Amino acid sequence: MTKTIRIGTRGSGLALAQTSTIAERIERSGQRVEIVTISTPGDRSSAPITEIGVGVFTSALREALTSGEIDVAVHSYKDLPTTPEPGLVIAGVPEREDPRDALIARDGLSLGELPPGSVIGTGSPRRAAQLRALGLGLEVTGIRGNIDTRMRKVADGELDGVVLARAGLARVGRLDEITETIDPIQMLPAPAQGALAVECRADDVDVEHLIASTVDNKATRAAVTAERAVLARLEAGCSAPVGALADVVEDLADDGSVVERLSLRGVAATETESGAVDLLRASATGELADAESLGRELAVELLDLGASAPSGPGA
């Protein structure tokens, strides 16, 4: 393509870091690109994410894409609402970073080493429910702000620890401050955590092909599709207490050849009659090509176990 492709991004350090990796990959194909920073209401508000709602970070980018101000938008996949956006297509899902959550605690402490009563900051109902369910007597308090702001609260002694996505810390070069990478058995990440969605206009076929050929990863796309199908079927928003993780595992086919399969786990938090939080869990395996139905079936299993379908953000 002779025209320069404009790639839109949010202005946070995290967003700029992840967009520049995508821009570099597209440039390596010989295509000229330009990075355009778009300010979003999610960046300007300090209200809890559970109040300002799903899509705060992504809708301004999508508007810029639809209006033609930019040609490509790079999103953190887990921040995208589960409903598809008319006229837009996710043309590329690059290989995902480590999807796990990570603890950054004072004095290098791990979860098991934090004394009961320690205060952990997170704005995520999913992380809060799973932290409480560990039975370690940890207190959970809501926080917001970018990665730097959250981590400073630990350095300043305001909190004993915070939980963040390991992928975000990798992208801003702060992996060395993690005091424990949390095993998914203890905390399942948000659906699509650690993955990016590279979006363009559905009628912009040349750009769609360019992105598909430069950044798309089939295994990541299948994994993320299964995880997001769990969320969509539970009709939950990005701040709902739902975790899902699909690992791509190797299996032996009947003829002895090695095939890749998805191993999907899901968790949903529910409130018991006494007001305590209960975690419901389900797991399933299936073929990459059946990612969507695998996710939906797992969600149905969670619903059968008693997961409610939350009606809005923060439920």
Ligand SMILES: NCc1[nH]cc(CCC(=O)O)c1CC(=O)O
């Ligand atoms: N909701 C905020 C958000 N959206 C994307 C990331 C970075 C990790 C990722 O891309 O999944 C984060 C920060 C976090 O959860 O710690």
